[in-house]
Amino acid sequence: MNYLDSHYFKYVNEREGSEILNKYYGFITYKTHQEECFIVDMFIDKEYRGSKKSKEMINDLSSIAKSKGCSFISAHIQDNDKCVTKTISAAIANGFKIFEANHGRITIIKNLKGD
Numbered sequence: 001m002n003y004l005d006s007h008y009f010k011y012v013n014e015r016e017g018s019e020i021l022n023k024y025y026g027f028i029t030y031k032t033h034q035e036e037c038f039i040v041d042m043f044i045d046k047e048y049r050g051s052k053k054s055k056e057m058i059n060d061l062s063s064i065a066k067s068k069g070c071s072f073i074s075a076h077i078q079d080n081d082k083c084v085t086k087t088i089s090a091a092i093a094n095g096f097k098i099f100e101a102n103h104g105r106i107t108i109i110k111n112l113k114g115d
Contacts, residue, residue, distance in 0.1 A: 016040065021061055025053045028061055030073075037065035039075035058094040062112055071113050074099070077106040 009027075012018045018029040018040050026044035030037055039061070044054050058073075065073055075096070077087050088098070088106065096108040 012040075021057065021064065023053070023057065023060075026057060028057055030061060030065075032065065032068045032070055035069065035071040037061065037068070037070040037073045039073060042075070054090050055094050058110070062110070066112055071111070073110040073112065075108050077108060079104045079106060 009020050009022070009029075012020065012029050016029075016031075018031050021028040021030065025048040026042070028042045029040040031040060032038075042054070042057070044057070061073060073096075075091070077084060077091070079101070081087060084106075088108075091108045094110070096110045099107040099109045101107070
């Protein structure tokens with residue numbers, strides 16, 4: 001099955017305007033606007049977590065974002081996410097920095113300049 005043909009990915013693209021980076025072990029939905037590439041959702045299958053697959057995905061997204069003229073990637077992490085600590089740790093390991101935290105939302109940014 002080509003996962004890009006799934007109803008969810010069709011919905012995300014058609015309804016939300018997000019693009020999809022899809023691999024056999026997970027996906028990222030994202031939007032680009034001017035210098036920003038914003039991660040809407042990212043998911044890695046449990047069996048691949050901790051195996052550097054998230055780093056591979058972020059590296060691939062970084063290449064895509066640069067090709068579209070973006071200078072940074074951003075994302076929001078909700079502080080009520082049951083895996084918030086692991087998500088923040090993974091983000092930092094992938095080159096993101098915490099930009100701000102307020103109203104239950106943590107904004108992270110990865111600078112692509114100099115990469």
